[in-house]
Amino acid sequence: MLYETSGRTEEVLGVNIEDLDFAGRRCPLKSKGARTKARRRGQAREDYVLETVYWDAGTARLLPRLLKGRTRGPVFVTHRKPGPGKVVSPRDVCPDTGFARLSYGQARALLDEHTAVRGPGTGWDLHEYRHSSLTHLGEQGASLLMLMAKSRHKKPENVRRYFKPSPDAIAELTSLLAPGDSRR
Incomplete structure (x- = not known):
């Protein structure tokens, strides 16, 4: 889901099941730095402008499992209930199983545990999914504006640091300059 949405880990971990639109393959979430809605009388302080993330077939297949x-x-829960001394918001506990929401640290440790090849600390990083997603979209020809829309960045310079094209992508781009290329 991190890869297909190009979302930030904290944002995706904060999603609830009732927010998922399975048919549309999307969900609203509170993004980093979300601004509050204009407050009216009686409106809670937690009302934020929500942004939508989209996913594709890979996530759609894995979500039911x-x-x-x-x-x-x-959506993402631990394998156990919170301990007796742990204060957890009701929003962060599954009402059916009692399991707590997966934290960033727990998700990072799980990913490292399952992807490490040379011992602890050598596995993948959660943020690499966002980098990879934007790099692959850029290599496929997505414009900077589309990359900004997908990643929900406000400034182009923030997206540029994520886009690191592979040597193969640069070689393919260079081949467009070849003499006699009909695409010129």
Whole structure:
């Protein structure tokens, strides 16, 4: 889901099942630096302008396996209930299983555990999914504006640091300059 949405890990981990639009393959989420809606009388302080992330077939296939029949609560949960001394918001606990929402640290540790090749700390990083997603979209010809829309960045210079084309992509681009190329 991180790869296909190009989302930030904290944002994706904060999604609840009831927010998912399975048919449209999208969900609204509170993004980093989300601004609050204009407050009216009686409106809670937690009302934010939500942004939408989109995913494709890979995430659509995996979500039902991850949810295991759950219909409400956090999408990503731990494998156990919070301890007796742990204070957890009701929003961060699955009402059906009692399991707590997966934290960034737990997600990072799980990913490292399952991808490490030379011992702890050598596995993948959660943020690499965002980098890879934007790099692959850029290599496929997505414009800077589309990359900004997908990643929900406000400034072009922030997107540029994510886009690191491979040597093969640069070689293919260079081949467009070849003499006699009909694409010129």
